[in-house]
Amino acid sequence: MAWLLFVVPLAFALVAFAVPSNRVRAWVVAFAGLVQLPLAALAIQSPHVEGMNGWLVLDSLGKLVLGFTTILFAACALYVPGYLAQMRDGNSRIFCTAVLAFFGVLTLMTETHHLGLLWVAMEASTLFTAPLLYFHRTTRSLEAVWKYLLVGSVGIALALLGCFFLGYAVLHSGREPSLQLSELIKNAPYMSRSWLHAAFIFLLIGYGTKMGLAPMHTWKPDAYGEAPGVVGTLLAGGLTSGAFLAILRSFQICVAAGEGDFARKPMIALGLMSMMVAGVFMARQKDIKRMLAYSSVEHMGILVLGIGIGGAGVFGALLHMVNNGLTKGVLFLSAGNIHRAYASKSTDDVRGALRRAPYSAGLLLAGFFAITGSPPFGPFLSEFTIINAAFVGHRYAVAALFLCMLIVIFIGMGSTVLSVVQGEPGPLPQAPTSKERLSTVAPGFILLALVLLLGIYIPVPLEQLLRAAAATLGGR
Amino acid sequence: MMNIADSLLIVVLLLNFFALGTSRIKGLITGSAAQGIVLGIVALLAHDKFGFQPLLIAAVTLSLKGILIPQMLLRALRDVGIRREVEPLIGLIPSLLLCALGTGLAVLFSHALPLAKVHEGSLLVPTSLSTVFSGFLLLTTRRKAISQVVGYLVLENGVFIMGLTLVHAMPFLVEMGVLLDLLVAIFVMGIIINHIKREFASLDTTRLSQLRD
Numbered sequence: 078m079a080w081l082l083f084v085v086p087l088a089f090a091l092v093a094f095a096v097p098s099n100r101v102r103a104w105v106v107a108f109a110g111l112v113q114l115p116l117a118a119l120a121i122q123s124p125h126v127e128g129m130n131g132w133l134v135l136d137s138l139g140k141l142v143l144g145f146t147t148i149l150f151a152a153c154a155l156y157v158p159g160y161l162a163q164m165r166d167g168n169s170r171i172f173c174t175a176v177l178a179f180f181g182v183l184t185l186m187t188e189t190h191h192l193g194l195l196w197v198a199m200e201a202s203t204l205f206t207a208p209l210l211y212f213h214r215t216t217r218s219l220e221a222v223w224k225y226l227l228v229g230s231v232g233i234a235l236a237l238l239g240c241f242f243l244g245y246a247v248l249h250s251g252r253e254p255s256l257q258l259s260e261l262i263k264n265a266p267y268m269s270r271s272w273l274h275a276a277f278i279f280l281l282i283g284y285g286t287k288m289g290l291a292p293m294h295t296w297k298p299d300a301y302g303e304a305p306g307v308v309g310t311l312l313a314g315g316l317t318s319g320a321f322l323a324i325l326r327s328f329q330i331c332v333a334a335g336e337g338d339f340a341r342k343p344m345i346a347l348g349l350m351s352m353m354v355a356g357v358f359m360a361r362q363k364d365i366k367r368m369l370a371y372s373s374v375e376h377m378g379i380l381v382l383g384i385g386i387g388g389a390g391v392f393g394a395l396l397h398m399v400n401n402g403l404t405k406g407v408l409f410l411s412a413g414n415i416h417r418a419y420a421s422k423s424t425d426d427v428r429g430a431l432r433r434a435p436y437s438a439g440l441l442l443a444g445f446f447a448i449t450g451s452p453p454f455g456p457f458l459s460e461f462t463i464i465n466a467a468f469v470g471h472r473y474a475v476a477a478l479f480l481c482m483l484i485v486i487f488i489g490m491g492s493t494v495l496s497v498v499q500g501e502p503g504p505l506p507q508a509p510t511s512k513e514r515l516s517t518v519a520p521g522f523i524l525l526a527l528v529l530l531l532g533i534y535i536p537v538p539l540e541q542l543l544r545a546a547a548a549t550l551g552g553r
Numbered sequence: 554m555m556n557i558a559d560s561l562l563i564v565v566l567l568l569n570f571f572a573l574g575t576s577r578i579k580g581l582i583t584g585s586a587a588q589g590i591v592l593g594i595v596a597l598l599a600h601d602k603f604g605f606q607p608l609l610i611a612a613v614t615l616s617l618k619g620i621l622i623p624q625m626l627l628r629a630l631r632d633v634g635i636r637r638e639v640e641p642l643i644g645l646i647p648s649l650l651l652c653a654l655g656t657g658l659a660v661l662f663s664h665a666l667p668l669a670k671v672h673e674g675s676l677l678v679p680t681s682l683s684t685v686f687s688g689f690l691l692l693t694t695r696r697k698a699i700s701q702v703v704g705y706l707v708l709e710n711g712v713f714i715m716g717l718t719l720v721h722a723m724p725f726l727v728e729m730g731v732l733l734d735l736l737v738a739i740f741v742m743g744i745i746i747n748h749i750k751r752e753f754a755s756l757d758t759t760r761l762s763q764l765r766d
Contacts, residue, residue, distance in 0.1 A: 197734055201734060211748070217764060219748055223758065226742055244719040249668070
């Protein structure tokens with residue numbers, strides 16, 4: 078079972094690579110997305126999913142990430158055939174193969190309990206996403222992919238150094254070092270403190286780079302700006318959540334060592350900094366996709382901030398990870414549709430989207446309200462939980478800053494989104510490449526329905542999973 | 554045994570300075586290749602007994618970091634037809650001074666970290682940190698895409714040295730995975746380098762400046 082979860086998408090990747098027809102290949106992706114849903118559901122329901130001598134263990138935290146990334150991937154997979162049909166030129170072989178392989182290694186990340194394997198999967202995901210960013214083969218996407226590769230690789234290298242430091246912290250105590258999570262947690266109380274501290278900082282910076290926390294976020298606006306909408310979704314909802322999971326694994330070890338308080342401080346600092354950077358750059362942002370990238374920086378900040386605040390903030394952060402991932406799907410998929418309907422993603426050209434691409438514009442607008450934390454959508458609930466936890470924990474300054482940034486970002490993002498959807502569509506600089514279709518709009522509506530559901534009612538199994546996961550992180 | 558390893562680590566440190574001080578890309582690549590070869594030997598010495606796995610890891614390290622990847626880079630260099638300078642954003646002398654400063658800080662920092670008994674007096678940790686720093690310096694201060702890749706390679710070498718302190722903890726599979734990832738990463742970067750050359754008729758990454766806020 079544990080094997081099956083990540084081997085199936087990788088096998089589909091091989092199939093997609095072998096299939097000669099562009100049309101069939103796109104449907105292979107859609108089919109793989111649908112197959113993965115029952116597989117993941119089965120795995121999440123079974124109490125023990127293990128394999129490879131304890132290298133693969135699907136725990137509550139892993140189940141949480143696996144669950145929502147699988148749903149997100151299924152939505153993206155359903156979007157792919159309609160999207161690729163609109164791309165007249167080019168071969169989709171690399172694209173489909175890379176999408177599926179990326180999802181395979183993302184699944185591996187959610188279930189591995191070996192930090193070395195987690196690292197290998199993270200690096201592999203970076204490499205699989207590089208060709209996705211370069212899909213359009215323009216000079217701009219070339220620049221984006223170069224920055225993505227270099228910044229990402231450095232981050233990943235630092236994370237590996239952090240892993241080694243962790244191992245050394247155990248070695249120093251005279252115990253048998255192992256990078257297996259259960260062993261690390263068992264040995265945590267005996268670890269050398271200085272090595273553990275250094276390890277956590279390196280892991281936070283390294284995986285934080287992949288997550289896109291400020292000030293290591295520099296690749297993000299470029300990469301998301303040039304990536305196709307569906308790739309943006311996979312990055313902003315999938316890859317970043319995988320990186321967040323890696324940080325949570327490091328945090329788990331710190332908590333087990335009784336160093337939770339040490340780890341929380343830099344997380345709060347990075348979290349607030351990410352929100353501030355996002356707030357500054359989102360104001361008067363003309364590029365829709367870059368704006369979404371900064372929104373991603375903001376929400377990654379909220380995630381680590383929630384963990385840093387602790388208590389109920391952990392529950393809030395985990396719930397927010399799910400909410401953010403699903404809402405990012407709504408936003409990126411609809412932004413991609415609008416981009417193609419106008420052959421531009423700048424607010425200079427894109428106006429009156431409610432007339433030209435009504436469904437996508439509606440989705441973008443609803444997604445904007447959801448992501449900025451307006452009720453009745455899911456992110457409202459999770460952000461509220463985090464703010465509440467900050468007040469309960471007497472962190473008034475943090476709570477005040479958090480609220481301030483939320484307002485600034487609401488205004489900044491709102492001005493861009495509203496100028497896109499409202500008004501009269503003007504003349505276009507280039508002929509648009511496509512119109513809306515059911516297949517490119519429906520996935521967004523499915524995701525939006527889920528985000529709405531999470532804001533009104535959290536299903537009991539999800540709540541149990543969230544509580545169990547929060548408990549492993551020293552929260553409630 | 555440890556003494557030989559330590560003298561080799563000093564060679565690694567000197568190669569860092571060489572990489573930062575050289576003005577030719579070819580020299581830079583050769584320097585990193587030499588570093589890879591030395592690291593392969595150090596990897597062999599770091600295991601206390603000679604078995605099949607240590608030998609294999611050392612051989613793979615040596616051939617990847619010392620031969621295969623530098624060959625790939627040299628070929629990329631030939632394909633894009635540049636022979637000229639490394640073109641640093643900061644001069645070579647300041648680079649060297651920064652490297653010296655970084656090495657000093659690395660030594661200080663590693664003194665603050667307590668070492669296990671087996672590693673007392675060993676140069677593994679300071680060399681690792683200093684090499685990571687030198688790699689980072691190369692990566693951030695060089696304009697040519699190939700020089701940046703070499704910077705990444707040197708940075709990875711530094712991380713690899715730290716990994717040598719844990720030869721017993723690291724399962725074979727992970728070690729191989731790390732090396733494979735490195736190879737593929739450089740390969741992908743090589744492909745992108747070719748595209749950069751084709752699109753911009755240059756490898757100067759300062760031309761990659763269309764995307765900004």
